Amino acid sequence: MKNLSRLLLAMLLVFAISNSNAQDKNNPWQIFIGANAVDAYPSGDGGLFSDTFGDEYFNAEDHWNILPSLSTITVSKYLGNGFSLGLGGSINKITKWGDISTNPDTTNEVSDLSYYAFDGIIKYNFLEGTVLDPYVGVGGGYTWIDDIGAGTVNGTVGLNIWFSENIGLTLQSSYKHAFEDYLQTHFQHSAGISIKFGGVDTDGDGIFDKDDACPDVAGLAAFNGCPDTDGDGIEDSKDSCPNEAGLAEFNGCPDTDGDGVPDKDDKCPTVAGLKALAGCPDADGDGVTDGDDKCPNVAGPAANGGCPWPDTDGDGVLDKDDKCPDVKGTVANNGCPEVSEEVQKTLNEYAKTILFDTGKSSIKTQSEAVLGDIIKILNEYPTAKFTVEGHTDSVGSDALNQTLSEARALSVKEYLTGHGVDEFRLSSKGYGEGSPIDTNNTSKGRANNRRVEINLVK
Template identity: 80%
Template structure:
């Protein structure tokens, strides 16, 4: 009963140790249950480094004590870089212990002795993560045979054969060197089923947090545990449209109209269009999208909403460049009619007949008709600028004549402006008696010199 208590105590230690540390790596825990064999014949003469040491190591018939039932349990915790630490508890029944010293070839039979052991081991796995995983270990423990117990220092060799990520077969052999003479040095072999467990999978996607690039969100193994919400084969973190299935070449976004422009960047997602126009069509190729093109089938500039510029007056100058779009003109004069010599002559024929009160700048009422004719000509040539010039004869002082010519020129200008001619188109200038066109010695000549001219400004 005491021995059974020892074994239960050992198992409690083992199970208690399994809950000491946090489980923070993939399958950091390994539990192994199986059978063990105790070999009390490590060497023919008892010396651990003699020539005959281990010469009958595999003589299981004569020397191995095997309890054909569950007789060993161990738990180990992975540390890092292939190292782990474990505790094992085992029991056995001893009925043979080496050979009789006086008869070296005769097995030393003993009464059924109880064997109990608890051992701690630091192991190093050479091929971590491989199907066949050899290891070595070193450690120590305490072993009882019946009521006698002693400490041991242990060396271990073994290997795991993993059938899956979590389940495998473990075979190992330990050399246990006792510190007390009353406990013989011996071997203990074991074979058992091993199960690895304890990996954390926060999001429950079957991928342990250690290997999960998105440990808090359930995902796919193909994407290291990250999700693909729309199922288009592109993980959400690299998908510009994670909630809509799309194309890899468009970073996971759809292209409904198939024009090579993702819907989220396509201003016309249901109609195939041009990249330069943000996915919208341009039937006439004028660079204006059909939706904004007032003439979608006829090319025209964007400034005219996709329609060609008109030439209302048919003078060869488009309305956009024509300063007189409703009046036929010349290209040289920006679409406006040019003042010809004939027109200029007609203006001055009219201007000569403007009458003033004697010695004054006031225009006589009978000149209104001819001034109306002048106004009509000026309006016809609406972009042309003119100079209203005043002239006198030589009667009177030169200073007086200059002042009178200025006043009469300005009087005509003011009349024209008051009847609809833009002031900026007209200037007024008096020349006095300096530019006669006839002799001032005759009455008729002086009458010709008293005149107003309206000339095209150069």
């Protein structure tokens, strides 16, 4: 049995060495090498939760069997989420074997007995990636004292103290409960050095994959293993122009003309321009790029190709806004002339002289001259609108006078529109005898009341 135990230990050492080059992204392999101490006083023979369990746990002088040389080794493989699987072996020399069945204050002295153990463990680490790395574990194995062996179930607590990413101190204590009466349940404590290994560098850039943000592409340590193809100090993943050296302020893109607009967004990349115009120049500052400006040295609106709008009639209203571009007007009237009170008065003086056949709406021929004068005035104000109004005296019935006034107003309107005045500018209305301007008691007054007026629509 001794030879078998030693063979198992030798196989474990070979296994550890052969896997020292195991490859995985997370450096998963850990080898623990150290010394162990075996303590069977008291180990709970009175029951796992008896009052004597763990009594004098730290009394190393009286109860611990310590083999100070290399006496334990464990190789473990990280599984993920804090769990790892380990296999280990240990040897020791037993000279003190605690016995609580007869006298708790005594310790059985024994001859040098060989102690061999081969154990498996599943560990859970609470604080991965920290300097202080505590863990717990459960497992089982087989333990021999000389030629007597038995299976055990083990519970373990431990602590890794990492000095660097790969090397640390490990302290561990296991409770090993034997399945057979002839092998007493006991504690096994260990202390030693742990080494983590097995990381790979797929892209060969000197940065292990576990730390390499770009494990399949060679890169720089400054960028966690990611490349900077154009060498501008900005890693490719953050570089909007990874193949052209550029500036950090433009996410790695160049600005050839130095106008503050990166070339990729600059419509005129070789000529300094304005950001508002996508990097193109605007010599006259009218908001139209020189390439699109028909008058690049004179400011003008984009709607007119960068050239200023003309004011043909010189009335201060640009032709584009001037409703009467060929006639000088006022700004208030959109470039058209305004009808003054004097013009309005003149219109009505002319209109009063329009003559009709007695009792009819037909205009007498001699009124054509004055109607021509009225047309000239109306054409001077092409956007103004007017109402032709008819009035009568009080002779005759109201209904007859109303009908006559309407007919005469309409007759004048139709004459004017028939001689060049736009129809949309004129309307007509009759007031009958209801709006006299003089007395109807005299012939002169009645003559004044029989009239046509042309009034501006305001």
